[in-house]
Amino acid sequence: MSKDEKPAGPDFTRGVLASDIKEGAMLLGHVGDKPVLLARSDGALYAIGAECSHYHGPLAEGLLAEGKVHCPWHHACFDLRTGEALAAPAIDPVACWLVEEKGGKAFVRQEKEAVASAGHPRQQAKRVVIVGGGAAGFATAELLRREGFEGEVTLLSADADPPYDRPNCSKDYLAGQAPKNWMPLRDEAFYKDANIDLRLKTEVAGFDPKSRTVVLADGVTLAYDILVLATGAEPQRPAIEGLEGADVHTLRSLDDAEAIIAAAAKAKRVAIIGASFIGLEVAASLKQRGLDVHVVAPEPVPLEKVMGAEIGAWVQKVHEKKGVVFHLGREVTGFSGGTLHLDKGKLADIDFVVLGVGVKPRTELAEAAGLKVDNGVVTDDHLRTSADGVYAAGDIARYPDPVSGKPIRVEHWVHAERQGQYLARLIMGEDGPFHDPPYFWSSHYDKMISYTGHAKGSDPHKVAGSVKKEDAAIRFQEGGRLVAVATIGRDLDNLKAEQTLEHGGR
Numbered sequence: 001m002s003k004d005e006k007p008a009g010p011d012f013t014r015g016v017l018a019s020d021i022k023e024g025a026m027l028l029g030h031v032g033d034k035p036v037l038l039a040r041s042d043g044a045l046y047a048i049g050a051e052c053s054h055y056h057g058p059l060a061e062g063l064l065a066e067g068k069v070h071c072p073w074h075h076a077c078f079d080l081r082t083g084e085a086l087a088a089p090a091i092d093p094v095a096c097w098l099v100e101e102k103g104g105k106a107f108v109r110q111e112k113e114a115v116a117s118a119g120h121p122r123q124q125a126k127r128v129v130i131v132g133g134g135a136a137g138f139a140t141a142e143l144l145r146r147e148g149f150e151g152e153v154t155l156l157s158a159d160a161d162p163p164y165d166r167p168n169c170s171k172d173y174l175a176g177q178a179p180k181n182w183m184p185l186r187d188e189a190f191y192k193d194a195n196i197d198l199r200l201k202t203e204v205a206g207f208d209p210k211s212r213t214v215v216l217a218d219g220v221t222l223a224y225d226i227l228v229l230a231t232g233a234e235p236q237r238p239a240i241e242g243l244e245g246a247d248v249h250t251l252r253s254l255d256d257a258e259a260i261i262a263a264a265a266k267a268k269r270v271a272i273i274g275a276s277f278i279g280l281e282v283a284a285s286l287k288q289r290g291l292d293v294h295v296v297a298p299e300p301v302p303l304e305k306v307m308g309a310e311i312g313a314w315v316q317k318v319h320e321k322k323g324v325v326f327h328l329g330r331e332v333t334g335f336s337g338g339t340l341h342l343d344k345g346k347l348a349d350i351d352f353v354v355l356g357v358g359v360k361p362r363t364e365l366a367e368a369a370g371l372k373v374d375n376g377v378v379t380d381d382h383l384r385t386s387a388d389g390v391y392a393a394g395d396i397a398r399y400p401d402p403v404s405g406k407p408i409r410v411e412h413w414v415h416a417e418r419q420g421q422y423l424a425r426l427i428m429g430e431d432g433p434f435h436d437p438p439y440f441w442s443s444h445y446d447k448m449i450s451y452t453g454h455a456k457g458s459d460p461h462k463v464a465g466s467v468k469k470e471d472a473a474i475r476f477q478e479g480g481r482l483v484a485v486a487t488i489g490r491d492l493d494n495l496k497a498e499q500t501l502e503h504g505g506r
Contacts, residue, residue, distance in 0.1 A: 003149060007033055012047070013103035021045065028060035028067070031108055031476065036097055037109060039080055041067050046080045047108045050093035053085060057092075063495040075414065075452075075498060077440050083107035083114075087436070088139055088417030091185065125225040126151040126425055129214050131159025131204050131365065132230030134166060135413050136394030138185055139420030140427075145194040147428050154197040156204055156214075161190055161254050169412050170259040170278050170407050171443050175285035181333070183254060196363075205370050209387035226389055226427055229366060230378060230420065232361035233395040233411060242335030243273075246354045251278060260354060264289050267460050271295075271340050273332055275302035277442045279356025280315065284444050286354075287322050294347055295319070296327045296340065307430070307486055308474055310467040311449065318444050359411060361396040374398060376409040381433035384421060391426075392421035401454055403434040403483055403501055408454050412440040437501035450494040453484025465490065469495035473497075481506060 006032035010016050016038070021027055027037040028050055035050035037059050049070065050059050057073035063480055064070075068086060069078045076090030083096035096112045128144065130137045141155045162304070164183040165173075172178035191198040204499060214222045235250035237243060240322070249260050264270070270286055272279045275297035285367060287293045293380035299305070301312040327342065334341040339348050361376045371387040372378040376398030383391045384398060394416035398409040410416075415438045422434045442449045446471070455461075455476035465472035473493045476484040481504075485497035500506070 008036060009037075010036075012036055012038060012106075015102075015107045018045065018101055018106040021106070024064055026060050026064055027336075028058075029108070030477070031097065031111075034095070036095075036108055037069065038099070039064055040322035041080055042070070045106050047097035047098045047099050048078060048080060048083045048335075049096075049501060052076050052078075052090055052096055053092040054090040061491065063499070065490060065499055069493050070498070071497060074441055075450075076494065083112075086494055088135075088421060091142060096486070102353035106239050111356070124429075125278060126228045127154075127224050128152065128228065128427060129154045129156065129222055129224040130228040130230060131156050131214070132228075132232055132393060132394065133159050133200070133208075134164050134230060134232045135416035136164075136230035136232075136423075137228065137453065138163035139417040140230070140393065140424045141198075141420075142186070142194075143195050143421045143424035144427060145196060147424060149424070149428060151196070151491035152377075153195070154199070154224075155191075156199050156202045156216070158201065159253060159255075160202055162186070162191065162198060162200065163211070164254055166254075168286060169254060170251055170281040172285075174251075174257050174260065174282065175259075175288040179287070203367060206365060207302070207390075209369055209371075209390055212389060216296060223362070225387070226391065228420075228423055229385070229390065229392045229396060230394045230416070231365060231396055233361045235355060236360055237355060238273075238332070238356050240332055240334060241381075243332075243353070243355065245335070249352065249354045251282060251354060255498070260286075260352075263352045264291055265387065268292055269294070269349050269351055271347055271350045271353045272356055273297070273340075273353060274356035275299065275326070275328070276358065276360070277303070277357045277440075279354070280319065281442060281445060282354050282356060283319060283324050284322070287324055288445070293324045294327060294350075295324060296330050296332055296342065296347070298329065298331055300329050302326070302328070304456075308384065308452075308461050308463075309447070310463055310472075311474060311486060311488070314467045314470075315444060318447050334501040359395070361409065363396055366396070378407070382426065383419060383434055391423050393423055398436065402433070403453070403481065403504060404478060410438045410454065412438050414439050435502060437498055439498065447488070449486060449488055450491060451484065451486045452494055452498045 009029035012029045021040045037050040038047045046422045052071040054076045057071040058082035062070045083093040097108045100107045111351045163185045205215045205217045207214040271290040272283050272295045283293045304312040320356040331343040361375045366377045376391040377398045395411045401408045407473045417438045461473045471489045473490045474486040487494040
């Protein structure tokens, strides 16, 4: 908040009529210059910080349900009673304030002290080894310590950087709108202070479920009670002549993003192969860096298979208004001498290429250890693999969809984080199947699409509102049951859909 900007809503230190805040209602106000959210749940009034700790989303515009406040931007979730961050992508809590009721008024004046977790007495594992330093791996380690886990936690990552905000690799960071110090999920001191044994640039050679050991590429052996496989996915590179060169990039890591940024600094024209979410986000980011951007894809409408023709056509127009040129219904046949050869025509003077044609799960370790693998590491509804004591989370996990019961594998950052958090709570003694519906958001300049659920193979979708007017909700159903919702400009509708999906889609 700038010095000239006045805080929104009433001054809670002066009190507001308690009767004005009905059951399930929220009121945005302030204490001094700090935005505060006052809400009533189960008859009682509570006050917490009004901005999400992830990207400062406006919680007052979100959803209050079952004593939890859900952020409208990226679906983080906070405990109304304590301010604790309950669900990714938020990690840090929001402030929690004391509420006093006197003379029919509610006053908020004093911030409560944070209360540390008491831990779970049922925890039994002493040594947890996590393979993979991405969303799921980091979330497992972080929440284990936040929940008071007292055993050993070892986080093995092939990456050169400590866990970072991977979605920004194709969004704000790639566009030059976010500094590098935004990227780490935690600074390096966190891992030392939390007693998490983070090992970077570490390759795992294999693991043995019978002896419960992990063998590193340098020959070091680690024993485990619980092993979490969170090896993620890797970008696919089509077997097309010329696409193996140094001027053809994929985007998965921070190093990849920096290589593309370096290429963009001395380039004028770039070709993006693939009109996927990653491909289109890269197109938007590089356009914002001033490049002449061309997108080549075989489908007639971007994202049509996932989002439907309405959203696909809208996204295409959003990009075209910024100057992005689409070459749809085209196949790439080769790349040489700065020319991208297509089945119909060619694109000349291409300085570099970025591939956005999908990823494949990294299942080699699981296969070598004899685990059941089928388009991912097969798990049950507790994310348990076919080997005792071994769990899978994130892009590699193929688990039963809580809504349809069908096996699915999901490649979304927030979903991977939530699976990691679920495993941390499972290790700490909680029980119950994993039931969070998948969620992701996709940014295109100043426009955003939110998507909750999993709609592969669904019935024809229903559109409410107008996609063209950027006020729409697209509902995907299967057998009369809601399986997914995509929204533009309707964040609250998306949050409500998430609640419906958590209860089986009815």
